[in-house]
Amino acid sequence: MSHEGIRILSEAEAKREAAADVRLPADAVTPAKVRVMKSEGTGVSIDWKDGHRSSWSFAWLRNACPCATCNEERGASGREVGAPKPRPGGPLVLYEAPPRPVEATPVGKYAIRFKWNDGHESGIYSWDYLRRVCQCELCKFARDTKE
Numbered sequence: 001m002s003h004e005g006i007r008i009l010s011e012a013e014a015k016r017e018a019a020a021d022v023r024l025p026a027d028a029v030t031p032a033k034v035r036v037m038k039s040e041g042t043g044v045s046i047d048w049k050d051g052h053r054s055s056w057s058f059a060w061l062r063n064a065c066p067c068a069t070c071n072e073e074r075g076a077s078g079r080e081v082g083a084p085k086p087r088p089g090g091p092l093v094l095y096e097a098p099p100r101p102v103e104a105t106p107v108g109k110y111a112i113r114f115k116w117n118d119g120h121e122s123g124i125y126s127w128d129y130l131r132r133v134c135q136c137e138l139c140k141f142a143r144d145t146k147e
């Protein structure tokens with residue numbers, strides 16, 4: 001018999017713990033319903049088991065690609081997750097088709113993978129990742145007010 005599971009936290013400790021990116025509860029990272037609005041071109045929405053709902057535009061998701069290459073590029077350019085790449089100035093305007101997936105496939109039980117219309121397909125978006133980057137006002141506010 002072990003008592004290791006029992007911990008007594010002070011209020012301050014408990015708050016710090018809650019604010020840190022600790023493991024999310026299983027229901028928060030388990031989708032009940034995933035909608036990929038491919039033909040509408042709007043984006044993805046997920047109803048989570050805990051009753052929360054998240055949605056993202058395809059452009060946001062493309063710019064939040066979690067693959068190593070995109071991560072590195074964002075790190076080097078200081079671009080935030082989900083933020084669009086800056087467009088070069090000057091009179092030449094290149095029209096690019098807005099990002100949308102040509103394919104969306106589940107990866108095991110834990111993630112979804114998109115093949116984008118620009119050919120990129122190395123990003124594996126885990127449910128955990130997606131829940132952490134939920135764009136609803138509540139989650140954004142919670143992240144902004146953190147520390």
Ligand SMILES: [Zn+2]
Binds near residue numbers: 065066070123
């Ligand atoms: Zn990528």
Ligand SMILES: [Zn+2]
Binds near residue numbers: 052053134135138139
């Ligand atoms: Zn949210």
